[in-house]
Amino acid sequence: MESDFWNRFLKNKMAVAGSLVVLLLFAVSLLAPWIAPCDPSAIDLTQVLAAPSSAHLFGTDQLGRDVLSRMIWGARISLKVGFVATGIAILLGAILGAVSGYYGRWVDAVIMRFVDIMLCFPTFFLILAVIAILEPSIWNIMIIIGLTGWMGITRLVRADFISLKERDFVLAARVIGASDLRIIFIHILPNAMASILVAATLGIAGAILTESALSFLGIGVQPPTPSWGNILTAGKDNIDIAWWLSLYPGLAILITVLGYNLLGEGIRDSLDPRLR
């Protein structure tokens, strides 16, 4: 079973490409202090908005800071936001979906109505409204993206639980006297892990996109902390003179999100070829 998965996964060129992108992103984030050519916050007013050159491969921003170095440090932010926000969403979604699918009846009805209500709100509106009240900071952003992104996972886990709870191994566990909590988390949940893993990978991609859009609008990660989104803000302010500020950070977002999406779809196809 496991070797089947790896066989299929490694044959899927797109999935391998996706995982390479994700691994590269991990490496860049971990090694940021050593591979960044300059200090990301070193201001050099003699080099304001300098075009790409051998000294500054991706040019400099409005304060003369090296764009490449800021992007390398920005990779850390993307990684952090992606994982923490998705972690929160998965935790909430898995627990609510498990409880909803396992107990059914009114518990299910209440949780599903709550999901329906949350889905009525344009997510971006909800995030912005909460940010208007709390301070925009990286932690608040991660928590809010997580708290507004659990609904899909809840539905997914619930559907898995509804079919899994009828299986014999659940009956067997109940016969030997296992508690509900034990059945839910020890027996059934591991069987739903596959779809959770896929949703998590795709969720990270979504969280990175949302964070970059928020930072771009100036309500996400706050300067001077570098993030791909807030470098693009400077790109918009200097749209007619400094194209490099707009081009490279966006390309980084596109490639990263593409990488996570390809990885997620690759995992899904390899877990169950019938789903293709």
Next chain:
Amino acid sequence: MLQYVAKRLVFMAPLLVGITIICFSVMHLAPGSPTDLQTQMNPRASAEAQARLRAMYDLDKPLYHQYWIWVQKLAVLDLGQSFSTDHRPVADKILERLPITILLNCLSLILILALAIPIGVLSAVHQNSLFDKLTSVFVFIGFAMPTFWLALLLMILFGVQLGWLPISGIRSLNYEYLPAGAAFWDLIKHLILPVMLSAFGGLAGLSRYMRSNMLEVIRQDYIMTARAKGLSERAVIYKHALRNALLPVITILGLSIPGLIGGSVIFETIFAIPGMGQLFYMSVMARDYPVVMGILFIGAVLTLLGNLIADVSYAVADPRIRVS
């Protein structure tokens, strides 16, 4: 049919109540009380004056009571007054900006439909062809594209480098002096980029959905029957298959409404379009809570309405839904 619509309406009622509860809770997440803004900056505001102000806004009453008062006002679209210096009613501020946002979203929905359906159908009918492969590359890139970045790039290309399209606002400064035809063209030119971009995200999703739908339908028995009785391939695909593959698209359109409305914040801000999205962004920056909450509520209600319209149109198009 009427019975079906009534059933949907009854189903929507608890959702509407839930929406109001969530809006109300978000509002009360705010640290301190809304009156702090008016009193903290004013050293002369005595404790007694503050208490009076709190009473004026019903803040001295228990939460459930405050909620009830708020809901009663909502029912007559009284969303309170803006905190900004003009102190205008929130409902007025939103309603005057709503038409342009709805216009933009409708235009991009039409564009999505007009492009995604042919793309999806063609790539399903010619599965694994070059066109199909190019489409799937486009779909993957579409899903991963930060659309605000694409907006920046297109602004640089068409606005700054080529100078073909304006990059901000919905009309030129000399709009009022233009003859009718030129004025209309001016409006179109301003709308091209925003509409194209807000359609972009939904386009990828819908064409992929349309493709898999079509692939599924083509494998059905009645398609084989249609072919077996000698119908032309054209009639089989565009009459028998397409009609059935189109049905679920109605639901998907309904589901894509919150994304479109949410996206309007980004596009209206980037292109300086005076719609509800831009008002929302400005109010968030200015911490104008009544406006923020008003738009949050309106946005959710619009989504709910969109879903209702989608449900009802589905029932019109597919009689099976009405019966079951």
